[in-house]
Structures are given as structure tokens and as C-alpha cells.
Amino acid sequence: MQNTPSIGHILEMPDLQVDALCTDQDGYLSFLSVWGRDTATQELLARLTLPANETASLIQGFNLRLDNKSSTSTNKILVIPDLLEKTFSRTFGRTKFGSINNLWLYDSRAVKADKANHTAFIVLRDNGDTQSLDQLPQHPEFGNCLQQLISVSPVPILEHWAPVAFKAACELEMVSLHTSYLGKALCAEIALKESVFQHRISELICNGTLTVNA
DSSP states (O other), rough: OOOSSSOEEEEEEEEEEEEEEOOOOOOOOOEEEEEHHHHHHHHHHHHHHHTTTTTTTTTTOOOEEEEOOOOOOEEEEEEOOGGGGEEEEEOOOSSSSEEEEEEEEGGGGGGBBBTTEEEEEEEOOSSSSSOOOGGGGGGHHHHHHHHHHHHOSSOOOGGHHHHHHHHHHHHHTTTEEOOOEEESSEEEEEOOOOHHHHHHHHHHHHSSSOOOOO
8 A cells, every 4th residue: 555654643642653453344343552651551351331422432443644755644543452462562661751662553363363253363464465365375474374273263274174174265355455554463353154164164175185195
């Protein structure tokens, strides 16, 4: 994407700066990297838990402002706080601005796949060359996607079957890339429909595409 901004701002919390953000197809936050003073990042976490009727609440989302060289845009980012994990990836304790934190908020399935519902979430480093699912297998960290597919599959997947099975899941529209507004995060989601995926794997076994021998 041309003229992609390097920094975004949360309008409701101007003391924070966003350097990476992704959402799913419905506009719900799946990954956020934000920088700010310790008090500001803690305030963000607190405001995400306040009831919707509280003035300071962000439980229904926040507004992201992106400043490009030629324009400014504002996007409504929806959130489901209960589904988000948090990590302070870096902390700088002694600066002239006080303690500065880098807070990550991300889909909890990045830590633990939802095997019961056959869904997983993968965060990869955006190398700039992956713009579509067709290009995903060329990503240096594509192996993480294959391992997650094996983990959540409703049927056993041998390791050497995984690339073919992943391609089948893509063809069945069970894999998606999330929308990246800025930053170096590339987010992929696997959501397998049990009966449909089982049927496709059975077909691939029966027609000899998938065999026991590698």
C-alpha cells in the first residue's frame, strides 16, 4: 500500500501513539501495538473494561486517525475486550518523559488456538511481499500457519499433508488475512468448518493427492 502512515493516533487518547494495528473482516481489533507513558497505557486498559454507559468507556471501540502525506482518515475500531490478551513488549523506565511502555493487545487465539471450534490466529512479521493468501506460502514464517492448521484440524493431518491441506482450506474460504492499517504485523485467521473440511480431506486422500508416504 502506498503512502502507508508509520504512526497512528487514538483520538480518545491523544497521549498514545499506534505503530501497528490489524482488524478482522468485521472491523474488530485483532492486533494493536501502542506506545505511551505507563499511566496512559494503564488508562487504556482500564477504559476498555468500563461499562458502555460510562463516559470514558472504550468497550465499544475507539477511533484511529491516520495521517498520510496527502490526506487524513479516521477509522472506527471495534473491540471485544474479553477476547484480547495483553503484553508489555518493551518498557523504558528512565526517560525524560517518564516510564514509556510498548503495549500489545491481540486475539487470545494467538497464544492458545481454539481447538474446540477449530480456529486459530497467527501473527507474522509483515515482510512487505505478502498481499494475498496466494502469497502467504512464500512468507518466511509460513510454517507457523501450517502448525496451527494441524493443531485445530478436526481430522489428523500428517506434517507433509499440511501445505496441501492449507491450500484446500484457503480454497474453501476458511483462511483469511486481516486488514492492516499500519505497521509490520501480518495477521492470518484459520476458521475450519468441521464437516466441509473433513469432506475435502477425505476427497484428497481418495484421489491420491494425500498419501501416507511423504
